Amino acid sequence: MSDWKPRLIASDMDGTLLRHDESVSPATVAELERWRASGVPLVLATGRPPRWMHGIREVLRHGTAVCCNGAVLLDLEPMEILDEAPLLPDALAAITAELRVHEPTMWFAVEYGWEFRHEPVYRPRWDVDAPGVAAATLPEMTATPAAKLLARHESMTRDAFVQLVHDVVGERGTVTNSSTDALAEISAPGVTKATGLAEVAARHGVAPEDVVVFGDMPNDIAAFEWVRDGGGRAVAMAHAHPDLLAVATDVTGTNDADGVAAFLAAL
Template identity: 85%
Template sequence: MSDWKPRLIASDMDGTLLRSDDTVGEATVAEVARWRAEGVPFVLATGRPPRWMHRIRDVLGTGTAVCCNGAVLLDLEPMQILHEEPLRPEALRDITDALRERQPTMWFAVEYGWEFRHEPVYRPRWDVNVPGVAVATLEEMTAAPAAKLLARSESMTPDAFVELIEEVVGARATVTHSSTDALAEISAPGVTKATGLATVAARHGVGPEDVVVFGDMPNDIAAFEWVRDGGGRAVAMAHAHPDLLAVATDVTGGNDEDGVGAFLASL
């Protein structure tokens, strides 16, 4: 594949495109601009909600972002939501009831895209005392469709917690994780970064064989498999989770070494 070139570039943000200080390296910014000048779209594929995309918009300016692990498609330039695949209220209630019965000491929060609600005992690691974030009861949180349900444990190990969530949820929803904490991310059935990217790629007339995707955590696995199985390039960061490295076609440098930019420069 030495002469292979992508027709669409997709990248995760945290731990991948972004350095540890939450910036994008100059070399990577230059590479993205170079490929865009050749007509190659650059698409973000992230677990972040739309309300966390303002700073990256200042860097990239335009483009489409696959947010909330595939549940939301966002047009960065006007900051407009193009499409949503939310968890319905009945599903939210069914899942949270089953999880709370199995493990009473887990706590919930929900992403609505522009808003975030969490139970009083749920301890957010970010978004403290900012607009759009508020405490709510579980009944209130599950009364409206949500882009993503979050379940957190302060007592279980991350791997054991995610395994428990997957066991209880089953086929009722899609479970993934992208944190070193005991935090599970739950989306509507079948919704992943892969489904979001496939939708965006189709709008550009591009198939997985012409996509390169970058990532570092298990919530990137579905996108990696979609691209890899279709003949494209699935590029893991050097520090990536072992489960993601296992499905990668390539490995690049770490996020603090501008691994995304370096790989793009090699094509």
């Protein structure tokens, strides 16, 4: 694959495209612009909701974002939602009720795309006083379709907690994790970054064999497998989670070392 070149570039944001200060280096911006000028689009594939995409839009200005781990497709230029695959109220109510029976000290929040609701006892790590963020009761939160359900525990280890949530949710939702916290992210059944990327790639007429995807966390695994199994390149950051490294085709440098730009430049 020494002469292989992508027809579509897909990248996670946090821990991948973004440095630890949440900036995108000038070198990375220039490299992405070089590819865009030759007709290769960039797709951001992130666990972030649309309301967290304004900053990256100011840097990249265009492109499509697969948000909320595949549940929302966002056109960055007009900041317009193109498609959604939400968890429905009945599923939200059933999943949260059963999870609470198994572990009464877990707390819930929901992403609606442009808004965020959390139980009063849930401790948000970001956006505590931001517009669209508010406390709500669990019945209020689960009465409306949600892009993503979040379950958090303050004392269990990350892996143990995510496994517990996965075991309880089963086939009623897709469970993943993208942080070092005991935070489980739950999407509608079958919804992953891979399904979102596949839809965007199809809109561009691009097959997985012509896609390169970059990532660092378990919520990137489905996208890596989709690209790898289709003959494309699945590139893990040097600091990536071991489970992601296990399914990667390539490894590049860290996010702070501009690993995405370095890999693309080498092509």
